[in-house]
Amino acid sequence: MLVQKVNVVGFRNISTVAIETDKNVNVFFGENGSGKTSLLESLFFLSRAKSFRTNKRGGLINIEGDYLAVAVSLEQESKLHKLGLDLDKTGKSRLKLNGDILNRLSEGSRLFPVQLITPESFDVFFGSPKARRSFLDFGLFHVEHEYQNLWSNFQKAQKQINVLLRANKGNTKELLFWYRGLIEAAKKVEFYRQRFVTELLQVELTELVDTLSNDSRTSLLESLTLNYKTKVFDGEVESDNDILRQIEKDIRYKQVGFGPSKADLQFVQNGTDMTSMLSRGQSKMLFYLLEVAIVKLVKRVANKNMLLLVDDLPSEVDEVTRDTMLRLLMQSGAQIFVTGIERKIAKEFMKHTNSVNVFHVEHGTIKPENMEQLCP
Numbered sequence: 001m002l003v004q005k006v007n008v009v010g011f012r013n014i015s016t017v018a019i020e021t022d023k024n025v026n027v028f029f030g031e032n033g034s035g036k037t038s039l040l041e042s043l044f045f046l047s048r049a050k051s052f053r054t055n056k057r058g059g060l061i062n063i064e065g066d067y068l069a070v071a072v073s074l075e076q077e078s079k080l081h082k083l084g085l086d087l088d089k090t091g092k093s094r095l096k097l098n099g100d101i102l103n104r105l106s107e108g109s110r111l112f113p114v115q116l117i118t119p120e121s122f123d124v125f126f127g128s129p130k131a132r133r134s135f136l137d138f139g140l141f142h143v144e145h146e147y148q149n150l151w152s153n154f155q156k157a158q159k160q161i162n163v164l165l166r167a168n169k170g171n172t173k174e175l176l177f178w179y180r181g182l183i184e185a186a187k188k189v190e191f192y193r194q195r196f197v198t199e200l201l202q203v204e205l206t207e208l209v210d211t212l213s214n215d216s217r218t219s220l221l222e223s224l225t226l227n228y229k230t231k232v233f234d235g236e237v238e239s240d241n242d243i244l245r246q247i248e249k250d251i252r253y254k255q256v257g258f259g260p261s262k263a264d265l266q267f268v269q270n271g272t273d274m275t276s277m278l279s280r281g282q283s284k285m286l287f288y289l290l291e292v293a294i295v296k297l298v299k300r301v302a303n304k305n306m307l308l309l310v311d312d313l314p315s316e317v318d319e320v321t322r323d324t325m326l327r328l329l330m331q332s333g334a335q336i337f338v339t340g341i342e343r344k345i346a347k348e349f350m351k352h353t354n355s356v357n358v359f360h361v362e363h364g365t366i367k368p369e370n371m372e373q374l375c376p
């Protein structure tokens with residue numbers, strides 16, 4: 001089990017919520033604007049210290065209140081914890097674990113890994129590579145202890161250089177020094193990402209695809225290969241000339257032109273990038289497969305439980321595809337919080353498990369439903 005209790009105060013239209021949750025599936029249903037997404041957003045905020053809907057954190061605080069607070073009682077690595085995060089109108093935020101204040105807001109994520117699926121998630125295949133890189137980095141952050149440090153070393157070096165390039169400052173000797181550090185840092189990040197894709201994610205994904213029934217809807221996903229494509233530094237690190245050539249190029253474009261920030265995750269079948277061939281339904285299925293693969297491998301490699309937030313199960317997919325998606329969610333082993341307009345989605349999950357809690361969301365309040373209400 002991951003989350004046992006959830007308490008939310010003053011988050012968007014939610015004034016006060018205190019609920020006990022099921023270890024498997026928790027269904028939150030209610031009409032448009034009732035507060036379903038806000039509940040999921042509050043849990044995402046606790047895990048990542050940011051929202052998935054806005055960069056303006058102040059807008060998360062209830063319009064009539066001065067602060068918000070989100071807390072969960074959760075089990076992770078066989079221990080019980082109480083994790084909470086608050087935010088006040090001045091922008092001050094505190095993350096607390098078992099009563100102690102933690103220095104870094106990102107520490108919540110390590111103990112409370114949360115992944116999110118929304119109707120917009122599927123754009124990850126069609127939008128900029130940044131979202132695909134973040135997807136990889138989320139997995140790496142949880143399975144490779146040293147990755148976060150390597151990644152922030154790389155980012156620091158790149159930021160420093162980009163400032164110099166943009167301002168057209170920095171003499172050659174200074175830039176050479178920074179570039180040497182950057183190339184080393186980039187190599188390490190690339191090594192971890194490459195290994196994560198080929199040795200972990202690919203294996204998990206292939207296993208999942210093999211469990212799908214052989215049918216025309218999923219044939220495009222058969223023999224799917226993940227390809228981590230990156231722009232490596234093209235030369236010898238030992239050679240000043242090679243680095244200087246790169247610097248000259250980067251000065252023209254005013255930014256570092258190689259390394260992990262230029263990388264992408266590609267989906268290849270028979271040597272061809274298949275993303276442009278995916279139908280909407282197929283892209284939804286592929287996204288579910290990737291999410292479930294990440295959940296499974298974080299459990300297998302790091303022995304961590306994850307919470308999957310599913311905002312609106314995909315509509316506009318046929319019955320078989322929707323059922324396959326539900327099956328995949330159950331197969332993930334994650335705890336699931338799912339929203340929908342009607343209570344009938346609870347029944348869809350009950351075909352796969354008896355372990356379902358149902359909550360009615362109305363004007364920012366959340367009340368558990370009992371069996372009689374669910375099956376009159």
Ligand SMILES: Nc1ncnc2c1ncn2[C@@H]1O[C@H](COP(=O)(O)OP(=O)(O)OP(=O)(O)O)[C@@H](O)[C@H]1O
Nearest residue numbers: 012013032033034035036037038059060061062063
């Ligand atoms: N800071 C805030 N203070 C008070 N209410 C807010 C705040 N921010 C948003 N709201 C309101 O909260 C309500 C809940 O929105 P939310 O997106 O959670 O609804 P939902 O149940 O997911 O709806 P839908 O089914 O349409 O996606 C909306 O009516 C919105 O206008």
